[in-house]
Amino acid sequence: MTDPRAYWELLRPPLAPMDLAMPGASALLAAYATSGHLPPAWPFAIATLGAYAAITSSYVLNDYVDVDVDSVAMPGRPLPSARVTRRAAGAYALLLFLLAAAVALYLNPESAVALAAATIIITIYSVWAKRNTPWSWILVGLAFGLVPVGVWLAMAPAGVLKDGPGWHNGALILGSMICITDWGFTNCDASRDLAGDRKKGVPTTPATYGVQFTSRLVFFFWAVGIAMSLALATSTGLGWIYMAAAIAAGSWMLVQSWDFLRNPSPGRGERLFYQGANYRAVLFVFLIADILFFATVI
DSSP: OOOOOHHHHTOOOOGHHHHHHHHHHHHHHHHHHHSSSSOOOHHHHHHHHHOOOOOOHHHHHHHHHOOHHHHHHOSSTTTTTTTSOOOHHHHHHHHHHHHEEEEHHHHHHHHHHHHHHHHHHHHHHTGGGTTTTTHEEEEHHHHHHHHHHHHHHSOOOSSSSSSOOOOOOHHHHHHHHOOOHHHHHHHHHHHHHHHHHHHHOOOOOOHHHHHHHHHHHHHHHHHHHHHHHHHHHHHHOHHHHHHHHHHHHHHHHHHHHHHHHHHHHHHHHHHHHHHHHHHHHHHHHHHHHHHHHHTTTO
16 A cells, blocks of 8 residues: 655655755745846745756656665665555656646746756656766756756746846856756765665766765865855855855865765765755755845845
8 A cells, every 4th residue: 555655755855955945045036136126925936836846756757767776775765665656656756747847837938948858858867877877967967957947937037938037147057056066966876876776787977986986076066066156146146144154054065075085985975965955955045045134124
């Protein structure tokens, strides 16, 4: 019998703060950077929840495809433990995508184009690339980098398919920051799955080149992504609240990434995976706080 709680587990609850804070911050930033004001409450709310549905649909799809690998490294997950059937998981992933697509089409067709591109890319990753190339994480970063861009377009259209303020460079910087940090994030995830991937012949970067090589990539990607988080402030007019948090949290994340470089192991990669999620959640919470403060108090 299907366990209803398992459907919530498929959405990766430990990552929920990051997966909600990122689209919420993106929606606020798009409106603030292009108009100097907060967005209307209804578009903001559904854009945030629609993006969350898009993100989590990719998690469910990944579990749907990777049942055999997860049965080795993470047998307690809903699918390997048979608390959710594979058919039900596939339907769940489709439902989440359809919810995201409905929101994107309602708010701005440009946002729907970004969602479609991200979905195609992450599907190629899950179905083919992950089992055929050690560089499949490139696709993951590209797909997740499109999420904040899609949210931005939902709130501030580029003027191609819907009238709006036009393209803003902040959207590109934000999307690139998520893309590059996700390359580090995904390689940490692959490091913790090393045993299962090697047993099943999945050629991830850690399985192919080792965790030590992977840790060097991870440190580089986080360093570049953190630098871009500072560039985001200057390109969008964010204030000292966000900048202080970006410097403090970024410095902490660099220290953690350096520790992974010095101690490359699957266990340390797993810890850095969750530390990276917490870093992004904190960064975007302070971005939200910065906009709310300067848009309503100052």
